[in-house]
Amino acid sequence: MDKxxxxxxxxxxxxxxxxxAKNSALKLMVACLLTDAPFELTNMPNLRDTRxxxxxxxxxxxQVNDGVGRxxxxxxxxxxxxxxxxxxxxxxxxxxxxxxxxxxxHKAKVSLPGGCAIGARPVDLHLSALKSxxxxxxxxxxxxxxxxxxxxxGAEITFPFISVGATEHAMLAAVxxxxxxxxxNAAREPEIVDLANCLNAMGANISGAGRSEVIIEGVEKxxxxxxxxxxxxxxxxxYALATATVGGAVRLLNVRSDHLGSLWPLIAQAGAKVTxxxxxxxxxxxxxxxLPVDVETQAYPGFPTDLQAQxxxxxxxxxxxxIIRENIxxxxxxxxxxxxRMGANITVSGREAIIRGVPTLKGAQVMxxxxxxxxxxxxxxxxxxxxxxxxxxxxxxxxFEQIEVKLGNCGARIKRVSE
Ligand code: UD1
Numbered sequence: 001m002d003k004x005x006x007x008x009x010x011x012x013x014x015x016x017x018x019x020x021a022k023n024s025a026l027k028l029m030v031a032c033l034l035t036d037a038p039f040e041l042t043n044m045p046n047l048r049d050t051r052x053x054x055x056x057x058x059x060x061x062x063q064v065n066d067g068v069g070r071x072x073x074x075x076x077x078x079x080x081x082x083x084x085x086x087x088x089x090x091x092x093x094x095x096x097x098x099x100x101x102x103x104x105x106h107k108a109k110v111s112l113p114g115g116c117a118i119g120a121r122p123v124d125l126h127l128s129a130l131k132s133x134x135x136x137x138x139x140x141x142x143x144x145x146x147x148x149x150x151x152x153x154g155a156e157i158t159f160p161f162i163s164v165g166a167t168e169h170a171m172l173a174a175v176x177x178x179x180x181x182x183x184x185n186a187a188r189e190p191e192i193v194d195l196a197n198c199l200n201a202m203g204a205n206i207s208g209a210g211r212s213e214v215i216i217e218g219v220e221k222x223x224x225x226x227x228x229x230x231x232x233x234x235x236x237x238x239y240a241l242a243t244a245t246v247g248g249a250v251r252l253l254n255v256r257s258d259h260l261g262s263l264w265p266l267i268a269q270a271g272a273k274v275t276x277x278x279x280x281x282x283x284x285x286x287x288x289x290x291l292p293v294d295v296e297t298q299a300y301p302g303f304p305t306d307l308q309a310q311x312x313x314x315x316x317x318x319x320x321x322x323i324i325r326e327n328i329x330x331x332x333x334x335x336x337x338x339x340x341r342m343g344a345n346i347t348v349s350g351r352e353a354i355i356r357g358v359p360t361l362k363g364a365q366v367m368x369x370x371x372x373x374x375x376x377x378x379x380x381x382x383x384x385x386x387x388x389x390x391x392x393x394x395x396x397x398x399x400f401e402q403i404e405v406k407l408g409n410c411g412a413r414i415k416r417v418s419e
Contacts, residue, residue: 004390004404006381007413008363011248011286014410018236018254019045019401020069020229024191026093027168028198028229029053032062032073033100034176035202037224044071044229048397049091056087056094060101078105085111085142091398095123096165098146099173102135107147112139121329125159125166132157133170133177154179154218162187162299167214168195174216175204183214189300190259194230201225233259234306234372235400240283241307242379242407244272245314249284250410257281262303269293270314292320292357297327309335309376316344317383318357325352335373338366342380342388363388368395375400382412 020043029050032039044050046066054064054071061079065072081101088094088111101108113123127137127144132155135148154177157170167187172195174181186192188210196209202225205217236255243250244267257264257276264274264281270293272285292315297305305328315322316339326332333353336346341364345356363386368374374396381388390396393416396403404414 001391002393002416002418004378004393004396005415005417006363006378006388006390008382008384008386008388010382010411010413012243012246012250012382012407012410012412013248015251015253016239016406016410018231018252019043021045021191021194021232021234022047022049022399023234024194025050025229026053027096027172027191027195028227029057029071029073030096030100030172031195031198031202032057032075033060033078033097034104034172035222035224036076038072038074039202039224040073040226041071042069042226042228043231044069045232045401047399047401048394049093049399052091053094056083056097059083059087060097081105081108083108083110088113092121093165095126096169096172098126098144099130099169102130102146102148103152103173103176106149106151109143109145111143125163126169129157129166129170130173133173133181152177154181154216156182156184158184159186161185164189164191167192171195171199171206171209171214171216174218175199175206175222177218179218181216181218183216184212186212186214187299188212190230190233190256198225198227201227231256234304236260236281237263237304237307238310238372238375238400239406240267240274240281241310241314242375242382243283244270244285244290245317245379246382247285247287248411249282249286252281252283254279255281261301263307266293266295266303266311270318289319290314290317290357292318292322294323296325299328305329305332306372308332309373310379312336312346312353312355313339313376313380313383315355316346316358316361316380318355320357322355322357323352324355327351334369335376338369338373338377339380341366342384344380360385362386365389365391368392371395371399375403378403378407378414382407382414
């Protein structure tokens with residue numbers, strides 16, 4: 001298994017081009033199931049998760065052609081509508097094939113995804129949205145067996161709380177339903193807007209994406225399209241925070257700075273300088289102390305849970321005490337013991353972590369526990385004295401394209417080692 005080995009203590013300096021968003025790409029890929037026409041994604045990240053979803057789509061008979069930054073998907077004939085456990089359990093986003101399969105073929109059998117390291121992560125909201133649209137849903141031996149005789153029907157759906165996945169899933173199903181669907185208390189993440197834009201380019205009729213009320217007028221048929229995946233705000237935020245943590249100056253290219261409106265003021269409060277122009281953001285910190293900043297995660301446009309661990313890595317080196325509160329997932333502090341192995345002083349109590357900043361972190365052997373947490377360990381390793389080894393790198397490979405190359409180009413002493 002690969003590990004990342006980092007020799008800390010060198011400031012970062014250079015440019016990093018941000019890839020297409022993993023979380024968007026996964027839902028956009030699923031959209032290919034809604035049409036028998038050729039479908040193409042550009043600005044496509046090459047990640048373990050996207051390759052993996054490609055395999056699941058092939059399992060349904062989709063022709064998948066992978067190019068550099070480009071992915072062609074053609075679901076001309078669907079030869080299967082079953083998503084087996086082995087293919088769903090490795091990645092939760094696979095569950096989102098259920099709605100489109102149901103919408104197009106009126107039946108599907110998809111394994112329940114199960115829990116994951118950051119919490120139970122149920123799919124009750126996904127299922128109740130599909131039921132509201134007339135789907136008949138049975139659970140059998142860990143599988144959701146769904147059918148919709150005569151097709152799905154538009155419905156008014158009010159989510160009891162905000163879920164990105166359930167909002168996207170409902171949109172993916174409602175585009176081919178008969179009549180109008182209204183989603184209330186919908187998630188407002190940029191990935192939702194990206195999905196709506198892509199579906200509209202295929203001929204769907206969605207309005208209000210990015211607001212709490214999304215209206216979808218069902219259409220008979222969708223066509224193909226070529227669509228560019230939105231830049232990854234979480235990757236951009238990760239490198240911005242890494243620069244603020246380690247010190248130096250990094251310009252982020254191909255970034256949508258407006259998608260990180262909650263992050264920039266917090267980075268500035270922590271003592272780094274942020275300068276934006278149309279397509280790029282320059283983050284700098286040159287020898288000034290990191291200042292403590294409290295933060296809590298919220299649904300968009302609030303501070304993203306997917307940047308919580310990276311923010312914490314920065315706070316570990318702050319000149320004072322900060323409190324980080326995790327409101328989205330119930331168990332998203334697994335990076336704390338790993339950061340503590342590097343000398344961080346963190347106390348977790350329920351949904352809050354109290355971080356008492358220390359002057360230096362020390363390199364250690366640590367283990368990546370989940371995708372975003374892994375990135376926090378890499379940033380901590382670059383800021384620490386001596387050598388840090390981050391194990392279980394497959395977590396990083398799920399969602400960060402060539403992280404060691406991108407950081408290495410900015411002067412980080414970082415390499416991948418196969419064991
Ligand atoms: C997506 C992102 C993930 C991000 C999260 C929150 C992808 C592939 N993943 O995950 O990176 O951290 O949004 O921004 O896009 N919940 C239920 N029942 C449901 C659905 C969700 O209880 O049916 C709960 C979850 O357990 C969680 C909360 O709702 O506590 C929010 O989850 P959700 O927004 O659905 O996250 P995902 O779509 O899974």
